[in-house]
Amino acid sequence: xxxxxxxxxxxxxxxxxxxxxxxxxxxxxxxxxxENNRKRPSLDLISEYAxxxxxxxxxxxxxxxxxxxxxxxxxxxxxxxxxxxxxxAMERFTQQDGx
Numbered sequence: 001x002x003x004x005x006x007x008x009x010x011x012x013x014x015x016x017x018x019x020x021x022x023x024x025x026x027x028x029x030x031x032x033x034x035e036n037n038r039k040r041p042s043l044d045l046i047s048e049y050a051x052x053x054x055x056x057x058x059x060x061x062x063x064x065x066x067x068x069x070x071x072x073x074x075x076x077x078x079x080x081x082x083x084x085x086x087x088x089a090m091e092r093f094t095q096q097d098g099x
Contacts, residue, residue, distance in 0.1 A: 002046075005063030007035035008087040009053055014094055024048055 010020055021031040024045065033039040041049075043057070050057045063084065 001037070002041060002061070002064035003035045003037035003039075004084075005060060006041065006046075006049060008063070008084070008091060009049065009060065010035075011091040011094060012087055013053060020052070023052060 010017065017031050017035070018028045021028040024031070025048075026045070030039065034041050034045075046057050046060055050060055
């Protein structure tokens, strides 16, 4: 889920993948593999995302957190799901706005 979180952050900030890849010092194809959860980003790369988007790595990791079996998810899973729904809606909005 880290890939989806990174993609949504990029889209939310209206950034093109090829431009972001250049700023991160990686190829557009590698960025695509990360955003499609085929590759995992290093902690250094997540830190660079955080720097570019003026946030903290922990905020990015919050979106990608996977809960262990049996963990009480009532405290934060609902908020995480709502944030993801919001960011997906923003993605659709920005795509419609660009047409």
